[in-house]
Amino acid sequence: MAVALALVLLLLQRQRRNSQDDFRYDALGAAQYQFKLHPHTEHYQTLKANFPENAADIRPLQRALFERALVNIPLVMQITHEANQASQLYKRSMISESAWRAIRKAEDTLKAEMDDVSAEADELQQGWGAEIWQQAMHVHVQSQERQAQAAAAAEAAEKEQRTQANRAKREKQKERQKAKKAGSAAPPPPTPEEAAERARKELEEQLAAEEERKAAAQKQRSVNRRGSKKGR
Template sequence: MQLFLFLVLSLTTLLLCYAGYQILVVDRREEREMVEDSDLFQAIDDKNYDFELPIEVDEYDEKKRELDMGEEPADKRTLPLKLLERAKADIPRIEQLEKDHPRMARLFQRGLLPYHVWEQLLEAEQVMDAEVNTVQAEAELLQKGWGQGVFSQAYQMLRKDREDELRMEQMQKEAAVLTLKFTKPSGGVVTMEADGRKITQQTPMVLRKESAAEEVSFKSEVTAEMVLGSGEDKRTFCTQIPEFVLDVEQEKQWKQIGSDAAGLRLQVRFVRKSHGAKAGFAIEQIRATVPESAKNTAIGST
């Protein structure tokens, strides 16, 4: 019997210690993480929870009034599509409220969130609930049975938009723009641009249409700049040749622009378009090489 009581007391003590640990260590750590989480306060400006319905709400209501006044729509799908756009614009706000509520509730319970901000959050939720009910009711009026599926359909549209946006961002990160400038001894400048993706070693570049028609002199100063990616991932590489000379006797020839292994290197195929002392050359192919290790720098080479 005494052994049983001892075990019960020991277990109770362990549970109390664990509970104390949760309160003193885990909860405080979570509280600190929430306070330090800048995303948590993204919707709070000057201690206010700013919340507004999307502009698509007014756009739908305006279009509905126009149709109620007898205006004939160019497309019978006009109003349903407007409602879908409204529902699609509502979804990010619904997601934000679902994300904010539990975190802000914990801050409010610990006295870290002003009462009026908490009230504003609750009011925003009521507004959003009313908006969801309104959209579903409008969908049901437009087509029987659509009320239960309008937000599901809108979410599919939103998900596709987000996937397209991510795909575009990835393409921008992988994109490369090459600018070549050929300066004649007389001072005239010919500028050409080419595009590419995932530039590594000997990667082909595609001349833009307007650049493909340009011609350069057999002798010029050449500067080249390659810009990879965009935003924080943007990298720039440069190279220059003060005196670049093409062989006027050759119809086609490969030339290298840039020789520094830590910089931009180009292999360019030139095609002679005219003869004599004023021979002109067009660019037929470009292959680009950039160093993988360089980050966010402008590197020059000759």
């Protein structure tokens, strides 16, 4: 009896835990797939509605339609990947019915958008509808590769900058250690004020020495004149 009661309690706990998981998936997963189409869809529709009939140049429409397809590529990749996973989980009763319906609705919305883009492409250029999504995927992949390369280059440049900074830091440390071992570090260069004061003192010393030399020469000439007078 005790064993049976324990098994019942265990099953109840497991069911409660599963229901909590389903609720968490409903709250997060289902809401995640309640998306709106990208503004490029409305932009294209507005542009087409106001576009002149029988216009010779339809390239603005083609560019707008291609951008509409391009901005949806990440969403196409996400929904396709997650819908495949959700399908397997749903078959194993690991997600709730509401979450599964939300995913299927997202798939249907996205498929309708893709079909509409293809139809618009064929209307603008016969046969383009079968190629526009492949072209958009190609451009998206190239853009991702360029971004990855730019990020890798920036990371490499930053790493090289850090390496150079560390190398310079180590060199300075070696120089300080070498100067310390030599007994004393080289005196710091004088400031502009100190250099000016030193030059002023040197000039004063030179002028004083010159005055002393002149005075000594004058004194010697006086002595010489007195000696010559006595000799006469």
